[in-house]
Amino acid sequence: MADTIATRVFGHSRIRDWLRQAFTPARTLSLAFLTLGGFVAGVAFWGGFNTVLEATNTERFCTSCHEMRTNVFEELKGTIHFTNRSGVRATCPDCHVPHNWTNKIARKMQASKEVWGKIFGSIDTREKFLALRKHMAEREWERMKANDSLECRNCHSAQSMDLTKQNPRAAAAHERFMFTGEKTCIDCHKGIAHKLPNMSGVPGWQ
């Protein structure tokens, strides 16, 4: 049955010709042209792919949409991850996109859902954004809990954390909950870069 559909669509002989052509040695093109040309084309393709990928991984790209610029980016500006004494700062992808390549690609594929949201205006007004804020925050909390707050740890490594430089309250909490692995960063540090949604029912919150 499948064969007949394929035949109806492409024409039986045409597909067979095509396949035969693809698997017979080239007659007019040299082997050097095909290998080197393939190599150059590969470099160009891969370079282009990576350039575009990196271009979509910048704060400028994220804040080019008003949904991000007027809501979450404005909230970030007041926090320590945007302005602080030493001038080191985190941009959107530092926290929201994994740095490891495989995970990054997986996250980028998920982000196609966000393109859908942009096209159909899921959060194109402040009211819509606030209505969906808890849902979106929960997704991020879940993601960070699942990867043991990997994006936090890209900068804040437990090995380099000097507990003696922290105030006693923070040091005790880190020693008891983080170093034992009982909790991960996001369990306590929610809402450090953006405003929180309604926290009723969230564990650890009143």
Add this chain to the structure above:
Amino acid sequence: MRRPVLLSAIATVPFLLIGALSAQQIGGPGLDAPRLTGPAPFTAETPAPPMQRQITDDVRRRRNYPDQPPLIPHAIEGYALDLNANKCLSCHSRKFTEQSQAPMISITHYQDRDGNFLGGLAPRRYACLACHVPQTTARPLVENRFADVDALVETERRER
């Protein structure tokens, strides 16, 4: 009618002088007490006083009178306290005090204003920072001669 006006005008002169002198003292260099009249001329821009260092040593401060709201001896910068979230309660509410080892909010905070006990935090006690405040290392703008009730009782006892 004329004389009393003149007299009262003359009578205010020493007070004005004293006022001017004390204003000089308070607003003098080193102390950044705000002048009630603002800068002179009033259109001049004055530099903002420097930010003061917060007290974050986690040492409980003595209360000046028994029902004084306790002070906050730690930084609260970035802690959410709005309609959606109350970060203070993540440590100080009854159910989280074991893991946080923080002092529990007073039992009065579980009562309504008629003294009836509620199942949770009374809504009128939700805004923690309305009464509880963090401290900075800023020097007092004016001398503080507050004496708590123990000190008053002690002096009275000694005089007797």
